[in-house]
Amino acid sequence: QIDSARLWGSIHETAQFGGTAKGGVRRLTLSSEDKQVRDWFRKACEDAGLDVHTDALGSQFGLRKGRDMTKLPVGIGSHLDTQPTGGKYDGILGTLGALEVIRTLNDAGIETEAPICVVNWTNEEGSRFAPAMMASAAYVGDFTTDDILSRKDIDGTSVSQALDSIGYRGDKPVGFQKLGCFVELHIEQGPILEAEGKTIGVVDSGQGVLWYDGKISGFESHAGSTPMPLRRDALATLSEIVLAMEAIAKKHGPKAVGTIGEAVIANPSRNVIPGEIAFTMDCRSADGAIMDALDRDLRAAIAEIAARRKVEVKIDLVWRKPPTHFDPKLIAAVENAAKTLGYSSRRITSGAGHDACNLNTVMPAAMVFVPCKDGISHNELEDATQPDCAAGTNVLMHTVLAIAGV
Amino acid sequence: QIDSARLWGSIHETAQFGGTAKGGVRRLTLSSEDKQVRDWFRKACEDAGLDVHTDALGSQFGLRKGRDMTKLPVGIGSHLDTQPTGGKYDGILGTLGALEVIRTLNDAGIETEAPICVVNWTNEEGSRFAPAMMASAAYVGDFTTDDILSRKDIDGTSVSQALDSIGYRGDKPVGFQKLGCFVELHIEQGPILEAEGKTIGVVDSGQGVLWYDGKISGFESHAGSTPMPLRRDALATLSEIVLAMEAIAKKHGPKAVGTIGEAVIANPSRNVIPGEIAFTMDCRSADGAIMDALDRDLRAAIAEIAARRKVEVKIDLVWRKPPTHFDPKLIAAVENAAKTLGYSSRRITSGAGHDACNLNTVMPAAMVFVPCKDGISHNELEDATQPDCAAGTNVLMHTVLAIAGV
Numbered sequence: 113q114i115d116s117a118r119l120w121g122s123i124h125e126t127a128q129f130g131g132t133a134k135g136g137v138r139r140l141t142l143s144s145e146d147k148q149v150r151d152w153f154r155k156a157c158e159d160a161g162l163d164v165h166t167d168a169l170g171s172q173f174g175l176r177k178g179r180d181m182t183k184l185p186v187g188i189g190s191h192l193d194t195q196p197t198g199g200k201y202d203g204i205l206g207t208l209g210a211l212e213v214i215r216t217l218n219d220a221g222i223e224t225e226a227p228i229c230v231v232n233w234t235n236e237e238g239s240r241f242a243p244a245m246m247a248s249a250a251y252v253g254d255f256t257t258d259d260i261l262s263r264k265d266i267d268g269t270s271v272s273q274a275l276d277s278i279g280y281r282g283d284k285p286v287g288f289q290k291l292g293c294f295v296e297l298h299i300e301q302g303p304i305l306e307a308e309g310k311t312i313g314v315v316d317s318g319q320g321v322l323w324y325d326g327k328i329s330g331f332e333s334h335a336g337s338t339p340m341p342l343r344r345d346a347l348a349t350l351s352e353i354v355l356a357m358e359a360i361a362k363k364h365g366p367k368a369v370g371t372i373g374e375a376v377i378a379n380p381s382r383n384v385i386p387g388e389i390a391f392t393m394d395c396r397s398a399d400g401a402i403m404d405a406l407d408r409d410l411r412a413a414i415a416e417i418a419a420r421r422k423v424e425v426k427i428d429l430v431w432r433k434p435p436t437h438f439d440p441k442l443i444a445a446v447e448n449a450a451k452t453l454g455y456s457s458r459r460i461t462s463g464a465g466h467d468a469c470n471l472n473t474v475m476p477a478a479m480v481f482v483p484c485k486d487g488i489s490h491n492e493l494e495d496a497t498q499p500d501c502a503a504g505t506n507v508l509m510h511t512v513l514a515i516a517g518v
Numbered sequence: 519q520i521d522s523a524r525l526w527g528s529i530h531e532t533a534q535f536g537g538t539a540k541g542g543v544r545r546l547t548l549s550s551e552d553k554q555v556r557d558w559f560r561k562a563c564e565d566a567g568l569d570v571h572t573d574a575l576g577s578q579f580g581l582r583k584g585r586d587m588t589k590l591p592v593g594i595g596s597h598l599d600t601q602p603t604g605g606k607y608d609g610i611l612g613t614l615g616a617l618e619v620i621r622t623l624n625d626a627g628i629e630t631e632a633p634i635c636v637v638n639w640t641n642e643e644g645s646r647f648a649p650a651m652m653a654s655a656a657y658v659g660d661f662t663t664d665d666i667l668s669r670k671d672i673d674g675t676s677v678s679q680a681l682d683s684i685g686y687r688g689d690k691p692v693g694f695q696k697l698g699c700f701v702e703l704h705i706e707q708g709p710i711l712e713a714e715g716k717t718i719g720v721v722d723s724g725q726g727v728l729w730y731d732g733k734i735s736g737f738e739s740h741a742g743s744t745p746m747p748l749r750r751d752a753l754a755t756l757s758e759i760v761l762a763m764e765a766i767a768k769k770h771g772p773k774a775v776g777t778i779g780e781a782v783i784a785n786p787s788r789n790v791i792p793g794e795i796a797f798t799m800d801c802r803s804a805d806g807a808i809m810d811a812l813d814r815d816l817r818a819a820i821a822e823i824a825a826r827r828k829v830e831v832k833i834d835l836v837w838r839k840p841p842t843h844f845d846p847k848l849i850a851a852v853e854n855a856a857k858t859l860g861y862s863s864r865r866i867t868s869g870a871g872h873d874a875c876n877l878n879t880v881m882p883a884a885m886v887f888v889p890c891k892d893g894i895s896h897n898e899l900e901d902a903t904q905p906d907c908a909a910g911t912n913v914l915m916h917t918v919l920a921i922a923g924v
């Protein structure tokens with residue numbers, strides 16, 4: 113059994129780094145708040161006897177020796193960055209839960225056969241730099257390190273510059289730390305476990321993701337003197353796209369979602385018809401055929417709207433992550449750990465993307481979910497209970513022990 | 519006849535102050551670019567022998583003596599500030615045209631019975647500070663000077679601070695310069711004169727304006743894991759409001775327009791459902807009953823959308839300017855000047871608001887319109903021909919001579 117109070121203490125101690133008035137956390141990746149939590153995490157890992165290294169994209173790896181160092185380590189962890197309106201648990205539970213597993217094994221003097229590696233992946237959230245789960249994607253070879261280093265945030269700062277500015281461009285190449293498998297603990301970020309009164313979600317699959325960058329070019333013109341029929345209004349165009357996206361996701365529902373999270377009017381003014389808008393789109397489904405249908409329907413709807421409104425709309429698919437099907441053996445290990453520990457559980461699909469989804473493309477991976485209040489996440493009100501967090505961490509530990517061997 | 523080349527020269531010389539790559543002008547009120555054009559204008563007025571003063575809101579007044587100084591001056595002029603994506607003519611033609619009238623009278627040695635006063639009104643555009651036509655509204659007593667001084671731009675800078683930062687808080691109280699009437703030359707900012715091949719628009723009326731500040735409070739939540747039916751999406755709400763506004767304006771058309779020019783998502787992120795959006799609305803009609811209907815329909819539509827989407831929408835009416843009906847005698851004077859000079863003309867309603875509309879509430883006022891290319895305004899591509907600008911300025915001069923007396 114892990115130390116529930118110690119785990120809870122580290123979650124709340126680190127929540128001060130970027131803590132907000134509403135009780136949430138604003139800790140964008142590679143920001144000064146992210147540096148604070150990284151410093152804390154490095155020290156905590158070193159204090160727990162881990163050998164800590166940072167790779168060229170800033171991901172932190174803390175290795176605990178196993179009896180058989182020819183075996184590849186069991187990877188555990190998640191991320192410590194948050195959304196602009198983020199909570200105290202998303203990613204953090206999985207990273208500090210992994211640390212708690214190490215601390216518990218240390219206290220109990222338990223040595224494992226295979227080594228264990230705790231990981232804090234850089235930029236899981238994807239709100240400052242696209243794509244999400246950026247560093248784990250580079251780790252599995254979906255992108256080159258140089259490509260990722262050149263990605264820019266909205267202010268034009270590159271990943272490379274951001275890493276240097278907080279001193280977290282590590283000296284190890286991406287991929288330096290080989291892993292044999294990866295298990296990630298996370299809050300569900302959805303309403304199912306809570307609604308069904310289950311403590312553990314055994315994650316067997318994850319939604320695929322489509323991310324687009326869009327740009328609407330209409331025509332700026334006077335709000336008072338331009339007759340309605342002559343307008344080429346970029347905001348009215350965006351509005352139709354937002355509602356079309358909603359309708360398309362509902363049509364393919366319940367196994368699909370679609371969101372426009374960002375939209376910026378260029379040179380806005382009260383009495384000017386918006387002429388140019390940049391926006392982004394996020395579509396998801398756990399079913400690859402539905403993802404294709406979402407893409408097709410969305411493009412058709414946008415083409416129709418643009419033609420009718422005599423406005424140009426450009427859409428770039430900037431990220432396509434296929435649906436995830438986690439490793440059957442690891443899924444069974446998680447399920448078994450929950451059962452042994454006496455927690456209620458159910459199989460579940462992840463609505464969100466996770467680093468484990470990337471790792472699963474090159475090694476066996478699995479995930480453990482615990483409930484979060486009202487399914488709320490990416491919101492400062494995100495909440496989870498201490499017993500649930502402890503339960504998830506216990507399941508993580510027992511899964512690791514089963515895989516690593518005692 | 520005014521000096522067409524000299525007028526054209528001053529328009530293009532001052533267009534450098536805030537000139538943009540696309541050939542437009544970005545000269546927000548009380549910005550450093552606005553200071554540059556104000557300095558230029560003060561010197562030009564002084565060089566033309568005018569007695570120049572600035573009032574507490576930064577409006578510039580240049581007085582040319584008349585034979586009978588007991589008579590109130592004939593006011594002419596407009597504004598030199600522009601939209602973020604503004605052109606070279608909106609406001610500028612009327613202000614530099616007024617200067618050109620003075621220069622022409624000087625050259626011809628013409629003395630008028632009543633004095634003439636050239637005015638550059640502060641913040642006509644209303645894009646940095648609301649409302650539009652701010653200084654002329656204070657001049658006629660719609661707002662107190664202190665109220666206007668306290669208005670803030672999006673960065674929190676007040677009118678008062680902005681005036682001081684460019685050294686244009688004048689030592690004269692607002693209203694110090696009494697005027698007997700006001701005539702404003704302007705580009706049409708609409709397509710009618712050009713389409714009908716008329717040179718002069720004799721403006722007999724102007725649309726009323728409703729400006730609102732709006733705020734939508736939905737709920738931030740994860741784009742991947744929040745099922746469509748559980749969302750309280752602020753952007754989808756805004757989208758419905760934008761399209762409802764468009765439909766309502768069309769329903770009351772052609773005598774109504776409605777625009778949402780500004781909308782800002784708080785803490786935007788690709789994978790977060792927008793939770794909070796601030797926006798503005800602009801509705802207009804030349805018919806007071808239609809204005810009331812627009813307000814009523816809009817509020818009803820917004821209430822229905824908000825209730826259905828379980829989202830809070832707050833709407834504040836921040837400005838209500840009733841329709842304008844210009845002075846019949848001055849309208850006739852403009853019409854007569856156009857006829858005498860041999861220009862084709864027609865009566866016209868102004869779609870845009872103008873300082874003359876404010877002045878008309880306390881003194882006789884009128885306006886002269888000239889065509890602009892494709893009716894385009896509040897756009898960097900705004901354009902007008904040299905002969906049309908000269909024609910409008912000639913009509914302005916002959917109207918002034920008729921009113922002031924020679």
Ligand SMILES: NC(=O)NCCC(=O)O
Pocket residue numbers: 202236237238244245301463464465466740742789
């Ligand atoms: N777990 C999580 O919130 N990931 C962020 C990436 C995404 O799914 O949008």
Ligand SMILES: NC(=O)NCCC(=O)O
Pocket residue numbers: 334336383608642643644650651707869870871872
């Ligand atoms: N003339 C003009 O464009 N005025 C700006 C104020 C408005 O009508 O919105």
